[in-house]
Amino acid sequence: MMETLLIYAVIPLIKIAVVVLAVLLAVAYLTWLERKLLGRIQVRLGPMRVGWHGLLQPIAVGLKFVIKEDIIPARADRLVFSLAPMVSFIPALVVFSVIPFGPPDMLSGLLRWVLPLFLDPASVNRVIESGVTTGGYVANVNIAILLVFSVSSVGILGIILGGWASNSKYPLLGALRSSAQMVSYEVSLGFTILSVLLVAQTLSLVDIVQKQQAAGVWYVFVQPVAFVLFFICGLAETNRLPFDLPEAESELVGGYHTEYSGFRFAIYFLAEYAGMITISSIAVTLFWGGWLRPFPNVAWLGFLDLVPSVVWFMAKVFVFLYIFIWVRGTLPRFRFDQLMQYGWKIFLPLAIANLVVTAAVMLKFS
Amino acid sequence: MLGGYIPVLIFIVIATLVPVLALGLGRLLRPFRPHQNKLSPYECGVEPTGDARERFSIRFYVIAILFVIFDVETIFLFPWAVIYGRLALFGFIEMMIFLGILIVGYFYAWKKGALEWA
Numbered sequence: 001m002m003e004t005l006l007i008y009a010v011i012p013l014i015k016i017a018v019v020v021l022a023v024l025l026a027v028a029y030l031t032w033l034e035r036k037l038l039g040r041i042q043v044r045l046g047p048m049r050v051g052w053h054g055l056l057q058p059i060a061v062g063l064k065f066v067i068k069e070d071i072i073p074a075r076a077d078r079l080v081f082s083l084a085p086m087v088s089f090i091p092a093l094v095v096f097s098v099i100p101f102g103p104p105d106m107l108s109g110l111l112r113w114v115l116p117l118f119l120d121p122a123s124v125n126r127v128i129e130s131g132v133t134t135g136g137y138v139a140n141v142n143i144a145i146l147l148v149f150s151v152s153s154v155g156i157l158g159i160i161l162g163g164w165a166s167n168s169k170y171p172l173l174g175a176l177r178s179s180a181q182m183v184s185y186e187v188s189l190g191f192t193i194l195s196v197l198l199v200a201q202t203l204s205l206v207d208i209v210q211k212q213q214a215a216g217v218w219y220v221f222v223q224p225v226a227f228v229l230f231f232i233c234g235l236a237e238t239n240r241l242p243f244d245l246p247e248a249e250s251e252l253v254g255g256y257h258t259e260y261s262g263f264r265f266a267i268y269f270l271a272e273y274a275g276m277i278t279i280s281s282i283a284v285t286l287f288w289g290g291w292l293r294p295f296p297n298v299a300w301l302g303f304l305d306l307v308p309s310v311v312w313f314m315a316k317v318f319v320f321l322y323i324f325i326w327v328r329g330t331l332p333r334f335r336f337d338q339l340m341q342y343g344w345k346i347f348l349p350l351a352i353a354n355l356v357v358t359a360a361v362m363l364k365f366s
Numbered sequence: 367m368l369g370g371y372i373p374v375l376i377f378i379v380i381a382t383l384v385p386v387l388a389l390g391l392g393r394l395l396r397p398f399r400p401h402q403n404k405l406s407p408y409e410c411g412v413e414p415t416g417d418a419r420e421r422f423s424i425r426f427y428v429i430a431i432l433f434v435i436f437d438v439e440t441i442f443l444f445p446w447a448v449i450y451g452r453l454a455l456f457g458f459i460e461m462m463i464f465l466g467i468l469i470v471g472y473f474y475a476w477k478k479g480a481l482e483w484a
Contacts, residue, residue: 012373016380024384066392074405075417090381097377132370139373146444147374168407169418180426183433190440197447258408263392267385337483340429344481348436348472352465355443359450363458366451 003123007130011111015138019096027273028058034325041329065266073166073259080165085260085267088158091151092274098144099281100206102136102291102310136291136310137206144205145193148282155271156182162268163256174255177245177336184343185236185243191351192230195223195358196286209290216297220287225354227287229347234279236343239272241328245336280320281313288316428480439468 032047032054039046047054072081108128115124127133132140141147156179163175199222200208212218220227236243239255247255257268284290291309295301334342407414442464450457475481 008369008372012376016373016377020377020380020384066388067395067397069397069399070389070392071400071404073407074402075407086382086385089385090378093381093384094374094378097374138377139370141370141374166407167418168409168414169420170408172418172422176422176426180429183437184429187433187436187440190437191443194440194443194447197444198450201448201451203444203448253408253410262396263385263389267388340483341481344432345476352469356462356465359458359461362450363455366454 002119003127003130006115006119006127007133011127011133012138016097019101019138020093023093023096023274023277024270026277027270028062030273030276030321031061031269032058033321034328037322037325038329041326062266065263068262070262070264071259073168075167076259077165077167080161081259082264084158084162084165085257085264085271086158087161088155088271089267089274091154091158092271092278095148095151095278096274096281097138098141098147098205099278100135100137100140100209100285100290101313102308103209104131104135104140104206106134106136106291106309108134135206140204140206143203145197145203145208145282145286148205148278149190149193152275152278153182153186155275158268158271159256162260166256166259168259170253170258171256174247174252174258177252178239178256181239181243181245181339181343182237184340185233185347188229188343188347188351189233189237191348191355192223192226192233193286195226195351195355198355198358198362199223205285205290209285209292212289213292213296216295218287218289218292223287223354223358225350226358227283229351229354230283230287233343233347234283235324235327236339238275238279238324240276240324242331242333243339244328244333245339276321276324277317280317280324283320284313284316425483432475432480435468435471439464 035057036046036054047057050056050060072078111128111134112124115127119127159182160175160179163171163173163178166172196208196219197203199219200211202208202211208219215222235241239245239247252258257265260268289296291313293301293304293307293309293312407418409415443461446453446457446461453460
């Protein structure tokens with residue numbers, strides 16, 4: 001009884017709590033990193049006042065969001081207006097339930113150390129060998145990538161609903177642009193993921209990383225075109241520059257969340273930044289070997305294993321987030337017609353061609 | 367097998383609780399002082415004119431329809447990609463026919479100007 005509870009309730013709950021807190025903290029400090037880096041790019045210092053080099057700034061901002069008035073415009077659809085941010089936020093968080101931060105045996109050492117404090121050795125072994133407790137992920141479902149893909153597209157609904165419910169012109173335009181852009185690039189994104197799946201022959205994210213380990217090569221070297229397309233479409237999916245038309249400040253004020261204030265605005269903001277971390281994590285998992293160290297099969301680099309696998313994962317995700325911000329600080333924004341043309345006329349044919357070529361090459365060598 | 371999804375369900379519950387609790391907590395802390403000007407939609411500080419529920423460009427509908435077609439196509443491709451190693455030549459030819467039909471439709475949409483934005 002005690003064991004079943006541990007395996008199916010207590011340990012998953014602890015893992016979920018850790019993941020949720022880690023993601024929220026990461027999002028908060030991502031905003032700090034972004035302000036700092038943009039500051040440096042523009043030869044400013046960025047936030048400096050709250051804490052050492054502004055390190056407490058995200059916490060101050062968060063507190064301020066909580067105590068700000070929550071304005072719901074008089075002509076807005078009150079119910080939809082108040083629920084829409086959550087429709088955006090919950091999927092953005094839920095995708096982290098299947099992202100593998102570490103290998104399937106990541107926590108066995110920790111559990112072997114902690115569990116004997118509560119249990120006898122036999123049940124400790126049963127808990128560890130149950131196969132669901134030790135993984136560096138919340139859940140290992142066999143359709144993980146499909147789940148990520150479908151759950152994250154629910155977030156678009158939150159944006160459309162929010163923009164429509166505001167009953168204001170800028171949010172409506174922002175929401176329309178946002179949804180048109182996200183659905184356009186989602187198609188190409190799907191095709192780039194497919195060409196990785198062709199190579200990996202599995203939908204489970206854990207298996208995809210393990211296949212990369214078995215092959216001894218990160219899939220970015222097998223599918224470079226798919227990776228470049230994935231990254232560009234990822235920028236568009238997360239509404240980041242150079243594709244941040246939905247919030248183009250100079251023309252649309254703030255995009256779909258113009259009418260939002262207080263914590264509801266913060267929820268949209270969190271969802272957007274969590275989306276960046278999701279795209280980076282998926283890019284790392286599919287193309288950059290997830291938790292694997294560089295050259296996973298080269299024996300004399302074994303000392304690299306001294307760095308825990310989860311640190312490798314986070315370091316790779318950090319590199320991607322850095323590039324996201326770097327791109328924002330460097331590139332100007334596209335025009336909306338250019339954006340749609342690139343999506344449908346360049347990225348989609350390229351992604352389909354890449355898929356067909358991959359399939360043909362695999363057929364030749366199988 | 368479905369047991370593997372239990373943590374995902376728990377995750378959804380907790381992910382729902384985060385914003386709900388934060389908003390509930392904020393309700394005790396934040397001010398509530400509505401004012402006519404605060405509650406009017408933002409239009410660069412001038413009096414708002416008309417309603418926002420107006421007609422908008424037909425392009426967005428066209429894009430939505432194209433999206434549905436191509437997204438359903440990707441969903442068909444997912445299971446195909448996973449068992450491609452076993453399907454081999456048969457799978458390749460089958461999917462090329464399927465993709466070919468869609469690509470013909472894609473070029474038709476292109477020639478009809480569905481992808482133009484002007």
